[in-house]
Amino acid sequence: MNKETKLAAKPAKPKVISVRMDAAFFFERAVQSMDRFHYDKALKYFRRAAEYEPENPVNHCNMAGILSELGNYEESNRILHNILAEIDPTMTECYFYMANNYANMEHFEAAERELIRYLERDEEGQYLEEAEEMMEYLSFELERPAKKAVIKSRQGLNEHDRARALLEEGKFGEAVRVLEKLIEQHTDFMAARNNLALAYYYMGYFEKSIEAIHTVLEMEPGNLHALCNLAIFYQHMDRKDELAELTYLLKKTYPFHQEHVFKLATTMGILGEHETAYRHFRRLLKDGEAYGDPSLHHYTAVAACNIGRYDDAARHWLQTQKLDPQSEIPRFFMSQLQKIRLEETKCPLNYHYHLPFEEQFQLLERSKDGIPDHMKRDPLVRSSFFWALRHGDHETKLQVIQALGMLADGEVKDALRAFILEPDEDEYLKKVAIFVLRTIGMKEPIHAHLEGKPTVVHAMTLSPNLPVWEEQWQSVMEMALSKMDKRYDMVQQHDLQTLWVEYLSRVYPNVPKVGKKEGWAAALEYLTAKMHRRTISYHEVATIYGASITTISKYVKLMDEACGIREKMEAIFRKFNEKL
Structure with a gap:
């Protein structure tokens, strides 16, 4: 009895759980609070994150954004001014945020001043449309025409818009030519450089693409588009240490601009960070206009499926099908979801809004009228063909050459002409490519690398042992x-x-x-x-x-x-x- 009493009186050993209190910890708490609309808590956590990483402008900018949401415009502007003066003068979007705060305080002269600074210094024009709308509003309030501003992001903007349209159409070679010329004229045009890196990537030119990304980051180390692209390249090249470090940084990033949120969400998905991707895609869907985008519901469904939220995935794919009823894509992924539920196949699924490569070829084989128009217009379908032409195995390349013959446009001719000049490519494949070029209307002499040497293939040069052709x-x-x-x-x-x-x-x-x-x-x-x-x-x-x-x-x-x-x-x- 005494022994039992003695044992009972012995104090229990305390259980201590170690929690790493760093900037990432407080950042994640802040994001969770924002998702629940607890802005006071979010502000407190962002302050702590900024204390741990005082040189990181993102935490300070997030803090300013929360203060603005809470109506504390003066404190928000003080932080934004400090970012530009002390931490990162290249964060030109801070001028736009300050202009917005001044407008909310009805300090219209100050708002106009900061807005002009934004227009004259921002290279990418991420808030250009909103800035122009705000300038009209300020002109109305000030009862005078707005002051003139040289809009830096508009320099070469028309050509850049043309290049982006070419990328969206899958005309990557033409886009490269436009972007290279544009960068020669405007060396500090970061958006053009990022799109050039993407165009190289879509065409399968990895070395050129990563060189273009490094150039952007040398000029602007915090460029989110370039950082996201670089992370994907690190994954492709299996550079695990660099990828882990960069992924850690990107997971801590919480952008406000929709374009940046979308870029980060898709990148996180490709990197396998499906929880983070899901959170950002859901943020985008809260916007009324974005809710009508079928591809966004598809991306959200993929992220949900990849983290085991199958009911959410089904709901978003049904919405995709409702918004895009002619597409095969939601039906295919719904069938994949059924197999995953029955454990017949496994996640993760691909985020791209197109059918997997093998499914594309099966669809082509079932089609009696060649490549359907929606596939011809889809840049991701086209990029998958160009990618596989450079990096696929022998059988895949043979299939791709045939598919490109059905596309039969200038971009295809450029890709096949480049392919037959490669010394290390298979001779048979090159001869099939030459046949396809002839079939789609190329009558002029074709330059190729055949039998170990550069060769000019004329229309009637069919065999060295056949000197005439009847x-x-x-x-x-x-x-x-x-x-x-x-x-x-x-x-x-x-x-x-x-x-x-x-x-x-x-x-x-x-x-x-x-x-x-x-x-x-x-x-x-x-x-x-x-x-x-x-x-x-x-x-x-x-x-x-x-x-x-x-x-x-x-x-x-x-x-x-x-x-x-x-x-x-x-x-x-x-x-x-x-x-x-």
Whole structure:
């Protein structure tokens, strides 16, 4: 009994939980308070964050924003002025915030002064539209015309708008040309430099893109767009230490401007920081205008799905489908969500508002009319094609070359011309690309790197062993290609042309007389189908071409004897079976 009493009287060992009290801790508390509209608490936490990191302008700016929300405009302006004078004079948006505060205090002269400073010093023009509206309001209140201001962000703005439109249309090569010229004229145009980095990235030129980003950050270390882009590059290059440090910084950032919030949200999603992405996407959806954007609901749904909030994800994808009823995208992701619920597949899902690459090709295969218009206009679809052309495996590149042949515009021609000049690319792929270029209307000589050296491919330069090209040979090939159109893909059509040229080269100059082109064309299709393991019969091609089975089989035998087609096919099948 005494022993028990003694044990009971012994004081319990206190449990101590260590909490790291740093700027990030107070920043996160501030954000949580803001999400709950507890502005007094948010202000208290932002003050503590600023005390821990006095040189970080973001915490001070957040503090000024909260004070403005609370109506304490003078204190807000004092902090904004201190940011510009003592911490970071490049944060030109502070002039706009001060102008807004002065306008709320009805100090219209002071508001006009700060607004002019903003317009004359801000390079990106992130609040340009709002500033112009405010200037009209101030002019009305002051009962006089507004003072003239040289708007720095408008210098080259028209060309920049054109470049952005080109990026949105997926015309990346043209956008690069416009942006490079614009930067030559306006070296400190940060928005143009950021978009140039993106254009390089979409085209698959990683080294050029990261060089462009580093240039931006050397000129403006706190540029949010550049920091977000850099983080994505670090992830792509598997530079884990640099990525971890930069991600930590971005997670602490709480931008107010919608464009910056969207950029940060999508970046956090790509980096796998789905909780942070979800929080920022929800902030954007609180805006009435943004609520009608189907892609924003898709991004929110992906973030929700990736953190296990499946009901929220379903709700946002249903809203996406309602806002974009013609799109395949919400239906595809709803089906993926069902599989995730049944544990048939796993997250995370991709944030891009387009179908995954494999689904795009399946959609193309199901389509009888080529690439649907919405896919042609989608810059992310186009960028995925250009990306895969530079970084995909052999089979993917072959599929992409065919898909680009269906797009058939100037951007495609530029991409394929660049591809065939690459010394390390596969020879067969380059020859298919040349065939596609010819098919989509390129008649002029084509510069390529073939057989280890720079080569100019003329329209009739089909084989070094074939010094002439007869019109009757051309007519056979054209008949076969015209009959095969829509039934065979571009790779198969290319292989038919290659087969015909190879046969003529091997038997030249003793080429049999081409009397019945229908029989030769039918024989070419028959052999091409067999090479690609397609089911076909002599009766079928005889019906299509209006030639006799006897004639077709005769020409098939001639070509097989000259080119050894059956032996090649047997060798391929043996190799295939060995892999199995």
